[in-house]
Amino acid sequence: MADAPIIEMKGVDKWFGEFHVLRGIDFSVARGEKIVICGPSGSGKSTLVRLINRLESHQRGKIVVDGIELADDVKAIEAIRREVGMVFQQFNLFPHLTVLENLVLAPTWVRRMPKREGEELAMQLLKRVRIAEQADKYPAQLSGGQQQRVAIARALAMRPKVMLFDEPTSALDPEMIKEVLDVMVELAREGMTMLVVTHEMGFARTVADRVVFMDRGEIVEVGKPEEFFAAPKTDRAKLFLSQILGH
């Protein structure tokens, strides 16, 4: 099983009403692989990532995550979500809980971890994202960059096998982007399987095993970052790269 891909999508289609957001997606991710997904807005890249933990549901095709097929079975969905961490563009920390409580909540309630153990794990993770001294504050007291690092730690507290990042730096002020990317680079070096929707091309060059370029609901091009950035094969990718690197 170790060689089986951790995420496998076959012929996946999705519509929002009439709008065909994803078309015939065939895609798989090996364990430990780091994937960067980019593309113009509306290309379906966020939706693709959100299919993996069933925040969106697909209408056609097959998605298997860590050996479990995603369908309507609620228990199967919860089982997958336990193994798949997610970091959102808008952080989505729980504002009524302290930083520490944000981290402890899921391990204790979902994994049934004793509270003491959960707090130890949480403090360890907060140190790792360099924010341990803020443990007793509320999210509103933190800067955007700090909140996003807490959000990463919160997802890691479930000890997931895969981490999904949905434009994790898009809502941040420029001076805070680096502190979040540094944490993500470290995480990548430790061997985490990661899918990252981002336009941070520096990050893609540093950690990505493969870059996936999407446009209009299709995967247009997949390649190693050095090849993709140096010599994109398709015109759409060339156009996109010229737009985001051009200024």
Place this chain on the structure above:
Amino acid sequence: MSARALNWLRANLFYSVPSALATLVLLALAWKLVPPFVEWAFVNAVWRAPDPSACRAAGSGACWAFIAEKHRFILFGTYPYAQQWRPGLGILLFIALYVVSALRVCWRPWLALAWVGGLALIGMLMWGGVFGLPYVENERWGGLMLTLILATFGIAAAFPLSILLALGRRSNMPAVRTASVVYIEMIRGVPLISLLFMASVMLPLFLPAGVSIDKLLRAQIAMVMFAVAYLAEVVRGGLQAIPNGQYEAAEALGLSYWRKMLLIILPQALRISIPPLVNTFIAFFKDTSLVVIIGLFDLLTAVKVALNEPAWSGHGIEAYLFASLVYFAFCFSMSKYSQRLERDLARGRRHILRED
């Protein structure tokens, strides 16, 4: 007069021609109305009277002696006189429960247990039949105690149910959603009075022979049914104000539906719903007076009945002023408390932001 006082007057009472006019008109009205009222209510009032004739003497003002004479009837209705310490203790227990629930340090799981225990204890006190307390059937309950029972049991039962109903209305399951919408719209579409009539007249017709639910319980059920629909809409408003990202973050962590709601969504939704919730509670507290139409003896009815005694008749103003004061005391405390709570919660947030 100091310059500061003059400035204050100009800034607050005479800052423009219309404001000056309004100030003068109100002063004139106060001049006309306040002294006679004070004279009637305090200066010439009869506070104690051995018999009702003292109040009829020429030149006497308000007859507070009437309230002094009838206060036990107004508080406890026709509850057996010798046993009235029981509803008296019950009222104190209710007030203790309100006060404890108002203190934020007491917002712990044991508070729910305290409520269950407190309400059970009140029921035991009122009915009796155990521990040597003589049994008192609830036809004889009345006065302020009955009002508090209807309001408190009503809210205690309606609030949790309304949360379920609000969740039902937002459910993904079409059957649950439709049933919730139908219930809410049906109940909101009829006046409370008609619900009370239905509970007292129609409900017994549908029950099998030999089964009867007493009048108080029927009224209580009707009031709960009514309150649930209104509270559910308030709670739904709070639920809708929670950003979608909170739901998604909870789901992405693998929380089940109920954990997501209980741990993440409801704590936030109920917090922002405090003002409209308290508004509904206050309305509900006063609506309990409608049980008069099915012959229950609440505070307002007790006051009215007390007025029926010929010797004390004609003191309606005092009687209703007193009843209003009692209602006002409860409703105003609720309103003040909710304002303070809102401010405290808001200050918590502001304080937080200033620290940075």
